Amino acid sequence: MSYSGVKLPEFDTLVARHTAAATQMQELAARLHAELAGAGLDTTPAERIRKLAAQVGQEAEDLRKRQSIVREMERHKIAFGASTAAGSFITVPDSLREAQGQLDGTLAAKAAKAAAAGDKNALKQLQAYAAKAQDSSFTKTFLRQLGAKGMTQVSAAIAAQLRADAAGGNAGASAKQAQEAMRLLATTLAKGTNPKDPAYMGDAFLDELVKHGRTEFKVDGTTYFGYQAQALIWRAGDGKPPFSEKFMQVVGRDAIVFEKEKFQDRWAASKDAIGSALGSRQVPMADLATVLGVARWMIPSTPSMGPAKQPVSQSPHRGGSAVIDDLFHAASSNAKSAQALLNHTPAGWKQSVLSYMLTDRLGAFHFHGNTDPFAEALRKATTGKDSVSLSLTTEALNTLKVHADKVFRPDDNDRLTIADRKLYDELSFLRRPVGSALASHIDQVYGTYITKSEGFDGLSKAELDRLLVLVSSDRDAAVELQAAEAARVVDRVNDHYPTSGDKGIKEQLIPEAKVFGHLVEARRLALLANAWDEEQTKKDVKDTLNSAFALFTSPIGGLGTKVAGELGGLVGGKGAEVAFDKLSAYIVNRMIQTSVTSGEALRTAADQNEMVDWLMQSAVISARIATGEWSEEAMRDAKGSTYVTDDQPPKLKPIHEIMADPKTFDDFMEWARRHSAIESTSNELANTVRTARDKTHDNLNITGY
């Protein structure tokens, strides 16, 4: 890059003279115009000069901006100057924006250093730069001047400031400034450690973060490891921008290893005879805000991320957070980052980070109870369509199956019971993400029960049954799983129908009915194991299925998203041109939605088995309607109805006409149901669901139902 800068005092003279020139040229242009016009001459020369004057004026303005940046740099003694024989040169970036970013970055870094030294006003100043953090030249300058060590110490100083407030009877007084400042640190750190960001500081900066993460520091008499302060930065991020995969590979993984190095002896002691007798708990490495007792002022009270409909975790928090919790918070906004942590076995370890978190370190999540970040990171890492998602899901299931085997045991009456309540409780925060992972990989759930070869590696049917019971005690997890299976049913019918019609449809549906049977029974057993009574359970099992149907057809559900864009085309009169599977999907979506709203399926189905059967029938009838082929008998029966023409024999009206009127559509559906061959296979499907239930019982050695 070529050198860019200004020479003093020549530059100041240039600014003054160029500014004056602009004014002088404007006057010249005006007077010349008057003279030429007065003499009846062509005014073009005056007009050209007016344009030149405007351009010179614009340049003069840019020059003044550059000059004010140079002055600010001199005033704060941050100019890179050099006196040469040719004059006094000051280095200034070529682009104005970059120059401004560099100046602001330098001033912000100065404020941060002052804040670290205990200057309260500096914390206020720092807050003012929050909006600048997205600018790459700002970020680069800020990080370069603070360094990894400075970043560590500044966040520690901010936490110490909050503690000083509390000690002085002004608890929370600096909370807002502290949060803004922390967000600034988080944004700059995330950008500066992402190789894809223009502000990337290079690999050496990541190594510096590791080095200082492992170093002991002191703030106001409290000793801490660098990572305990850096964790506050991780936790302050809001995912925009996310911390990169690279950051997690270098810093994140090391933080996990570091905690284990420092704490494993203590953890072993808490588990030995004396420790257990004393009720010792597994204490994780807390972040510095938690150590200082200021976590609640440090962290904005925004609910943790997760599906919008999910309530914020109800678990009793101690208002604190472990370094590792903060790390998973930072990883949870990006699937690749979350995978970089979990899908890795550190040097010298016998297990992956994922397995370690689910076994040896499991108890440590519960010391502070800040379990949402890990749950969200796990969900993010396992719910994609990529192969890493699947292999992490498979690993999680194979790790958790050992727990599930300890948790659930047959009791004296051969009914499933929770044999290890403590472990069951410790696993509860994993139900939702593991449920999502299973739902995302529903094809492997199917494979495990039906084809075996396409199932989860290393997982038996019985083990999957037990895991399903574990996750299904979380209602949302059960709903998500059943909605995923409902999507499989509809897809399968729509794949089969255009080529084969009713022929062989039963054979397609029976294996799906089996899978449904396992899913539905898992929910039932989970409730019974939690001491629900039969009546309550019976009702909930049906309700859960109904909720699954509702989710499936909602705008975010598997079917809802598929038909969302089609509605306009269908109702707009293009029904005949819509492809079979779109039309069929639209009809079944409408059918299920209507039933969910009116409670029809809930009312008419005697039990969960019949509800599954109802879903399957709906899928088949919709496919049939979409193909539009009906027997003579059916058409005779339709005579006089609003959905047929007056012809002899009557013909069906175009589908978009039928769907345009709700009453006509309902009548049509009812007629279509009456004339569908699927009714005859109905018992068989319901029986299949029932048989799958018995199979589940056999798998789990429970026969007392």
Added chain:
Amino acid sequence: MPGPDRELMQAAVQRIQKLSDDNWWVLHASCRLMEARAWVGPTGDRFGQAVHNYQHELHMMLTQAVTMAKDAAARAQ
């Protein structure tokens, strides 16, 4: 005999010539300072080039204005 038109035109020529003389060097300082490396770098270089071009164009426009006025005065004789 010079008519009143001609006198008026001659006066206009003189005023335009004076405007040209007074403003001829208005961008000279900027040009000289840039030659003296008051601001260096890619953007500075572009600026320096532009200022020289402006000065050149300014001179052309002023010359043209004076020439037009002189021609008109000659025609008025």
